[in-house]
Amino acid sequence: MYNYTDFDDSFVRARTAQFAAQVDRRLSGALTEDEFKPFRLMNGVYLQLHAYMLRVAIPYGTINPHQMRTLAQIADTYDKGYGHFTTRQNIQFNWPKLTDIPAILSDLADVGMHAIQTSGNTIRNVTADHFAGAAADEIEDPRPIAELLRQWSTDHPEFQFLPRKFKIAITGSCTDRAVTRAHDIGLRMVRNAAGEPGFEVIVGGGLGRTPFVGATVRKFLPKADLLPYVEAVLSVYNMLGRRDNKYKARIKITLHETGKEELSRLIEARFAELRPLFGGNDQVLLAQITAAFSTPDLRKADTSAFTAFYKADPLFRSWADTNIAAHKNPDYRIVTISLKKHGATPGDATSAQMRLIADLAERFGHNEIRISHEQNVILPHVHLSDLPNLHAALRGSGLETANVGLISDIIACPGMDYCALATARSIPVAQDIATRFDELKLEHDIGPLKIKISGCINACGHHHVGHIGILGLDRAGVENYQITLGGDGSETAVIGERAGPGFAYGEIVPAIERIIAAYLEKRTDPAETFLQAYRRLGLGPFKAALYPDEAKRDAA
Amino acid sequence: MSRAFSPKVVTANDMRSGDVIYLTADDQWSPLHAQAELIENEAHAQLRLLDGQRAKNAVGAYLADARRGTNGPEPVHFREAFRTRGPSNYPHGKQAEQTHV
Numbered sequence: 001m002y003n004y005t006d007f008d009d010s011f012v013r014a015r016t017a018q019f020a021a022q023v024d025r026r027l028s029g030a031l032t033e034d035e036f037k038p039f040r041l042m043n044g045v046y047l048q049l050h051a052y053m054l055r056v057a058i059p060y061g062t063i064n065p066h067q068m069r070t071l072a073q074i075a076d077t078y079d080k081g082y083g084h085f086t087t088r089q090n091i092q093f094n095w096p097k098l099t100d101i102p103a104i105l106s107d108l109a110d111v112g113m114h115a116i117q118t119s120g121n122t123i124r125n126v127t128a129d130h131f132a133g134a135a136a137d138e139i140e141d142p143r144p145i146a147e148l149l150r151q152w153s154t155d156h157p158e159f160q161f162l163p164r165k166f167k168i169a170i171t172g173s174c175t176d177r178a179v180t181r182a183h184d185i186g187l188r189m190v191r192n193a194a195g196e197p198g199f200e201v202i203v204g205g206g207l208g209r210t211p212f213v214g215a216t217v218r219k220f221l222p223k224a225d226l227l228p229y230v231e232a233v234l235s236v237y238n239m240l241g242r243r244d245n246k247y248k249a250r251i252k253i254t255l256h257e258t259g260k261e262e263l264s265r266l267i268e269a270r271f272a273e274l275r276p277l278f279g280g281n282d283q284v285l286l287a288q289i290t291a292a293f294s295t296p297d298l299r300k301a302d303t304s305a306f307t308a309f310y311k312a313d314p315l316f317r318s319w320a321d322t323n324i325a326a327h328k329n330p331d332y333r334i335v336t337i338s339l340k341k342h343g344a345t346p347g348d349a350t351s352a353q354m355r356l357i358a359d360l361a362e363r364f365g366h367n368e369i370r371i372s373h374e375q376n377v378i379l380p381h382v383h384l385s386d387l388p389n390l391h392a393a394l395r396g397s398g399l400e401t402a403n404v405g406l407i408s409d410i411i412a413c414p415g416m417d418y419c420a421l422a423t424a425r426s427i428p429v430a431q432d433i434a435t436r437f438d439e440l441k442l443e444h445d446i447g448p449l450k451i452k453i454s455g456c457i458n459a460c461g462h463h464h465v466g467h468i469g470i471l472g473l474d475r476a477g478v479e480n481y482q483i484t485l486g487g488d489g490s491e492t493a494v495i496g497e498r499a500g501p502g503f504a505y506g507e508i509v510p511a512i513e514r515i516i517a518a519y520l521e522k523r524t525d526p527a528e529t530f531l532q533a534y535r536r537l538g539l540g541p542f543k544a545a546l547y548p549d550e551a552k553r554d555a556a
Numbered sequence: 557m558s559r560a561f562s563p564k565v566v567t568a569n570d571m572r573s574g575d576v577i578y579l580t581a582d583d584q585w586s587p588l589h590a591q592a593e594l595i596e597n598e599a600h601a602q603l604r605l606l607d608g609q610r611a612k613n614a615v616g617a618y619l620a621d622a623r624r625g626t627n628g629p630e631p632v633h634f635r636e637a638f639r640t641r642g643p644s645n646y647p648h649g650k651q652a653e654q655t656h657v
């Protein structure tokens with residue numbers, strides 16, 4: 001993986017020292033909160049409901065065992081022994097004291113990690129397909145481009161005070177695991193007629209209070225033009241983006257107010273100006289970066305242990321059926337370690353679990369670890385013959401749940417258990433749904449299903465693109481949950497449809513059960529997924545199941 | 557005035573620890589909601605809010621609805637109730653500290 005150069009290292013250390021001095025001045029009273037807030041936000045420090053929160057970037061979801069152990073040590077030393085992995089491939093520590101944050105940042109700098117631009121109106125952590133570099137369906141590993149974007153965007157003087165935050169996602173596969181259509185810029189690798197790799201550039205996607213699927217402004221951008229093109233998009237947005245109204249400041253609104261045609265024209269015009277200025281330096285840098293992302297030396301070994309265990313051990317079989325994916329090498333698999341044990345907090349890992357993951361990545365995974373936007377951990381390169389031992393090592397750790405892609409593999413934002421902006425809780429809703437469907441022993445029968453929960457309209461839990469989305473609101477001082485159906489965050493992205501009036505906290509699990517019962521009854525056969533059934537049937541039958549009294553009234 | 561004033565407390569977060577704190581009648585900050593000053597008059601509320609906002613060690617002071625309870629002021633809204641306890645997924649925050657005293 002990419003290791004910091006001396007330049008990167010001294011940059012991060014200088015930033016850490018600068019922020020430590022700012023914290024000192026805050027503690028002494030020399031800085032007021034109003035003065036300090038922009039500084040802390042530039043360094044990933046939020047104030048939540050019960051405490052400060054530190055958001056640390058895991059760029060394009062890639063982290064090594066040594067870094068993972070440092071996160072564990074930080075969790076033990078300065079926090080409450082755990083961390084929360086988020087939908088933006090960050091980790092959040094929920095309980096740091098302001099006085100400890102400089103020390104935490106210094107520990108992070110020791111292992112090439114930081115919290116820069118994890119907040120504020122800047123270009124945020126670039127997210128990527130969590131199977132990058134390993135997926136069987138990949139054209140190329142997108143992470144060298146993601147690293148190039150990170151280096152370019154970090155402290156880029158022109159883009160430190162954008163109209164609003166700016167999020168870029170990238171995938172090298174035709175299967176979109178990075179939700180590229182719901183980002184300010186989504187980059188999807190495609191091939192042109194000549195078979196050369198390049199990017200489809202999608203602009204203006206976003207969730208939040210006005211959800212939009214992004215628009216394609218370039219069907220094929222040659223790989224070598226990527227950086228000047230992205231800079232052109234940012235440059236146009238920086239000029240046009242609305243600074244008068246925070247709720248209209250994202251590029252998705254710029255797109256809709258300016259029109260796709262005109263925006264594309266402006267981007268192309270700016271690109272024509274910028275492109276000659278790059279002079280090939282970005283490509284030299286990209287070539288150096290790319291060398292750091294080579295695939296590890298994969299082993300050639302006998303795979304019969306896998307087949308034998310698969311036949312003999314039903315627990316292993318169930319785990320292998322849900323938690324492993326195809327690797328570009330047929331003797332290897334990509335393993336998803338679920339952070340969604342039934343009843344546990346989605347995305348949370350204890351320090352002991354982090355250390356176990358680090359150990360297992362060393363023993364079985366060529367030292368590579370990824371964090372997914374679905375709040376799970378990936379070991380991208382595991383030889384088939386190592387899978388039984390890996391599974392055995394996970395057992396008893398709370399990391400062995402066989403539920404990836406199923407109803408209990410829920411994305412949930414922190415909601416009102418932590419977040420100061422929340423209008424309702426989301427974590428306990430996720431816990432209750434997972435626990436209930438585990439009791440019913442139905443989840444494998446239900447099959448692929450994505451539930452996503454947000455605790456307010458900001459939509460950090462991606463509820464708009466959940467097959468079932470749940471949005472927690474405050475209705476006259478009581479928690480109330482709105483359901484959307486049919487959302488999809490993949491290459492066939494759509495924003496879900498609102499099903500109808502919301503449900504009280506105590507009614508939400510039964511409501512989900514009614515949706516699932518309707519699906520099980522109406523599906524043509526077990527191979528028809530929830531999303532396929534929804535697309536065939538529309539909202540009607542699910543609405544009838546959700547609001548049985550209304551359905552009765554209408555029939556009368 | 558047309559609408560009756562609903563009682564308030566001044567609450568904030570501690571600048572160092574981030575912990576939820578409440579302004580007391582004698583100008584201290586307490587971690588306990590029940591020790592907060594219950595403010596029943598609008599003009600006084602605005603003054604106390606200014607006091608809270610000026611305090612060096614408090615961040616983000618605001619007025620939150622509260623009502624008189626048996627042991628002192630109690631929160632009205634569920635958000636404020638959560639702030640008196642901590643998260644619901646772990647026994648962390650005030651709920652942990654309080655059972656330890």
Ligand code: HEM
Pocket residue numbers: 046047048053085086087088092164167205206207208209250412413414419420421458459460461462
């Ligand atoms: C202190 C905690 C957090 C705060 C204050 C916060 C704030 C926000 C705000 C204000 C928005 C709306 C932006 C807009 O529409 O312009 C937003 C969107 C979003 N946040 Fe968060 N968030 C927090 C935690 C998280 C967490 C934990 C995650 C990941 C689980 C996350 C991921 C996202 C995503 C994916 C979006 C929607 C995509 C978009 O930007 O349109 N955030 N957040």
Ligand code: SF4
Pocket residue numbers: 413414415416419420421422423454455456457458459460461
């Ligand atoms: S969706 Fe709302 S409640 Fe959830 S983390 Fe984002 S801002 Fe907080």
